[in-house]
Amino acid sequence: MEAAHAYPSESAPVFVHPNRFLVYPQAGNPNILIVPPPFLVIDPSVPPPSPSGVLVPFNPPIGTMNPALLRRIDEERSMSLLQFMANEGLVPSPEEEQKRDNAIQKLKQIVSSWIKKVAWQRRLPKHQIAVTSATILTYGSYGLGVHSPESDIDALCVGPFFATIAEDFFVVLHNMLKRRPEVSEIHCVKSAKVPLMRFKFDGISIDLPYARLKVLYVPENVDILNPFFLRNIDETSWKSLSGVRANKRILQLVPNVKNFQSMLRCLKLWAKRRGVYGTLLGYLGGVHLAILAAYVCQRYPDASFNALIMNFFRTFAFWPWPTPVMLNEGMYPSTADIIETRSLMPIRLPSSPYEYCHSNITRSTFYRIRTEFVRGHHITRDVLKPNFSWDSVFEHFPYSRRYSQFVKIYLSTLNQDELGDWVGWVKSRFRGLLLKLEEEVQGFCDPNPTEYVDTEKTEPNMVFFWGLQHNRNNLVDINLVEGEFLKNISNGFDGNPGKMELSIVLASQLPKNAKFDNGSVKGSTKSYWKIVEYDKKRSPPCLVGRVAVDGEEADCPGSGDR
Numbered sequence: 190m191e192a193a194h195a196y197p198s199e200s201a202p203v204f205v206h207p208n209r210f211l212v213y214p215q216a217g218n219p220n221i222l223i224v225p226p227p228f229l230v231i232d233p234s235v236p237p238p239s240p241s242g243v244l245v246p247f248n249p250p251i252g253t254m255n256p257a258l259l260r261r262i263d264e265e266r267s268m269s270l271l272q273f274m275a276n277e278g279l280v281p282s283p284e285e286e287q288k289r290d291n292a293i294q295k296l297k298q299i300v301s302s303w304i305k306k307v308a309w310q311r312r313l314p315k316h317q318i319a320v321t322s323a324t325i326l327t328y329g330s331y332g333l334g335v336h337s338p339e340s341d342i343d344a345l346c347v348g349p350f351f352a353t354i355a356e357d358f359f360v361v362l363h364n365m366l367k368r369r370p371e372v373s374e375i376h377c378v379k380s381a382k383v384p385l386m387r388f389k390f391d392g393i394s395i396d397l398p399y400a401r402l403k404v405l406y407v408p409e410n411v412d413i414l415n416p417f418f419l420r421n422i423d424e425t426s427w428k429s430l431s432g433v434r435a436n437k438r439i440l441q442l443v444p445n446v447k448n449f450q451s452m453l454r455c456l457k458l459w460a461k462r463r464g465v466y467g468t469l470l471g472y473l474g475g476v477h478l479a480i481l482a483a484y485v486c487q488r489y490p491d492a493s494f495n496a497l498i499m500n501f502f503r504t505f506a507f508w509p510w511p512t513p514v515m516l517n518e519g520m521y522p523s524t525a526d527i528i529e530t531r532s533l534m535p536i537r538l539p540s541s542p543y544e545y546c547h548s549n550i551t552r553s554t555f556y557r558i559r560t561e562f563v564r565g566h567h568i569t570r571d572v573l574k575p576n577f578s579w580d581s582v583f584e585h586f587p588y589s590r591r592y593s594q595f596v597k598i599y600l601s602t603l604n605q606d607e608l609g610d611w612v613g614w615v616k617s618r619f620r621g622l623l624l625k626l627e628e629e630v631q632g633f634c635d636p637n638p639t640e641y642v643d644t645e646k647t648e649p650n651m652v653f654f655w656g657l658q659h660n661r662n663n664l665v666d667i668n669l670v671e672g673e674f675l676k677n678i679s680n681g682f683d684g685n686p687g688k689m690e691l692s693i694v695l696a697s698q699l700p701k702n703a704k705f706d707n708g709s710v711k712g713s714t715k716s717y718w719k720i721v722e723y724d725k726k727r728s729p730p731c732l733v734g735r736v737a738v739d740g741e742e743a744d745c746p747g748s749g750d751r
C-alpha cells in the first residue's frame with residue numbers, strides 16, 4: 190500500500206473522512222502510528238486501511254535511516270529556512286527597528302506628560318503630582334519580537350487610578366496625540382471589547398488600549414503578572430491587560446525564545462500565503478499562531494528550527510479538535526470549560542484557565558485551516574524527500590485552480606478617506622455573510638483575505654473574492670444573500686455608509702494576478718487589478734477583541750470535489 194508516503198498535490202487535495210483510520214509512520218514510534226477516527230485521509234485515490242487498523246510499511250523504514258545523515262539533512266533544512274526568511278525580508282531591518290523604538294519612546298514621553306496634566310486637572314496634591322506616572326507596555330507581535338515590517342505596534346497605556354478612560358484617555362490624551370505632528374489618522378474605538386485609539390505614529394500603525402491600575406505610580410516596566418498591580422481593577426482594564434499578560438506568559442513558558450520567534454515569523458508568513466491568516470475572515474490571528482507555536486516549542490524543547498516546523502504541522506494535522514490547545518502551565522480546564530468555549534478550534538490563552546482566543550472560525554474555515562496543516566505536514570514530513578524546498582511550503586494558495594465560482598464583494602465610497610472605515614465596518618460583519626453563504630451553497634465558502642482594488646473604477650473601492658464549493662447543483666440566489674447582508678450592515682455604522690454589492694464570478698473572470706492564481710488561468714482575465722497588501726491598519730476598529738459566536742458542531746464538510 191502506498192498511502193503512508195503519498196504526497197498530496199494542489200490538484201489532489203486533502204479529504205476529510207469521519208470514520209476511517211489513518212496509518213502513518215512517526216519518528217521514535219516503531220515505524221507506525223495509528224490515528225483513530227475522525228481523521229484526515231491524505232490521498233483520496235488511495236484506499237484507506239481497514240477500520241481495524243492495518244499496519245502499513247513505510248519505505249524506507251525509519252529504523253534503518255542513518256542518524257548522521259538525518260542530522261545533516263535536518264541542519265541543512267534549518268539553514269535553508271533561515272535563508273528563506275532572510276530572502277523574504279521577514280525580519281525588519283535595524284533602521285525599521287530603530288524607527289519603532291523611537292515611536293515607543295516618544296509615546297512613553299507623551300503619556301508621562303499626559304498623566305501629570307490629568308493629575309493637575311484633578312487637583313491632586315503637589316507631592317502626588319510629582320510622583321504619579323503612566324507607561325506604555327508593548328504586546329502583540331511587536332511584544333513577542335515577531336513583527337514583520339507591515340505589522341502594527343500594539344501598545345497598552347497603563348495609567349494610575351485617577352485617570353479615567355472616558356474622559357482622560359479618550360478626550361485628553363486623544364487631543365494631545367492629535368496635536369502631534371507625528372500622529373495621523375487617529376480615531377477612537379470605544380465600543381470594542383478592548384476599547385482603544387488607533388492611529389499612525391511616524392507612519393507606523395499603533396493600537397493603543399488603556400488599563401487603569403489602583404496605584405498612583407506605575408513603574409515603567411510594571412510587572413502586570415504581579416497580583417499587587419491587579420487588585421480591584423475594573424473589567425475593561427483586565428481585558429486590556431490580557432494581551433500583555435498572554436505575551437509575558439508565552440515568553441516565560443517557551444524553552445527557547447529565539448527558536449520560538451523564528452518559528453512564529455515563518456508560520457505567520459505561511460498562514461498569509463496559504464490564505465488562512467486573519468481573525469475577521471474566520472482564520473487564525475497572530476495570537477492563535479503564537480500559542481500553537483509555543484505549544485510545539487514546549488513539547489520539543491531540543492528540536493532544531495526545521496524539526497519545530499515539521500512538528501508543528503504534524504501536531505496540528507492530527508489534533509483531535511475540539512480538544513483545546515493549551516500551554517503546559519499546570520492548569521487544565523474542566524469539561525464544562527471546553528463546552529463553554531463552543532469553538533471549533535479552541536486555543537486557550539495562557540495565564541488564565543478560563544480565557545480562550547476569540548475566533549470567528551466557521552465550518553468552512555475550520556476545514557480550510559485543517560487542510561493546510563495536513564498539507565504542511567505532507568510536504569515537510571519526509572526528511573529524505575528529494576528536491577525538498579521551503580518554497581513549496583510557502584506557495585500562494587491557488588484559488589482559481591481550486592474553485593470555479595467566487596462571490597465577489599464590491600465595496601466603495603464616494604471619498605477615499607471614507608473607504609477605510611466603511612470596509613472596516615463591513616468586514617466586522619463578514620462572519621454573518623460567510624455563514625449565510627455556507628448555508629446557501631450547502632457546502633463550502635473560502636473567504637480569501639486578500640483585498641483588491643479595481644483600478645478601472647473611478648470611485649474608491651475594495652474588492653474581495655471568496656471561493657465557493659457547492660454541494661448541490663442549484664445556483665446561489667446571490668440577490669437574496671445580498672439583501673440580507675445589506676440589512677445586516679445597515680444598522681450601527683456611524684459614518685457615511687458606502688456601497689456593497691455581491692455577485693457571482695467565474696474563475697476565468699478573476700483578476701489576473703500572480704498572487705491570486707499563480708498565472709494558471711488563461712483567457713480574458715482582467716489585468717487592471719491591484720492587490721492591497723494585508724494591512725492591519727484597515728482592520729475594522731469595531732472588531733478589536735470581538736467575541737466568538739461559534740455555535741456549530743465540529744463536523745467535517747462532505748468531501749465534494751476538493
Ligand SMILES: Nc1ncnc2c1ncn2[C@@H]1O[C@H](COP(=O)(O)OP(=O)(O)OP(=O)(O)O)[C@@H](O)[C@H]1O
Pocket residue numbers: 328329330331335336337340341343431432433435436468474475476545546547548725734
Ligand atoms: N482573537 C483574539 N483573541 C484574543 N486576543 C486577541 C485576539 N486578537 C488580538 N488579540 C490580542 O491583541 C494582540 C494584538 O493583536 P493583533 O491583531 O495586532 O495581532 P498580532 O499578534 O500583533 O499580529 P500582527 O503582526 O498581524 O499585528 C494579540 O497579541 C492578542 O494579545
Ligand SMILES: [Mg+2]
Pocket residue numbers: 329330331340341342343475725
Ligand atoms: Mg499587532
Ligand SMILES: [Mg+2]
Pocket residue numbers: 329341342343396725
Ligand atoms: Mg493590533
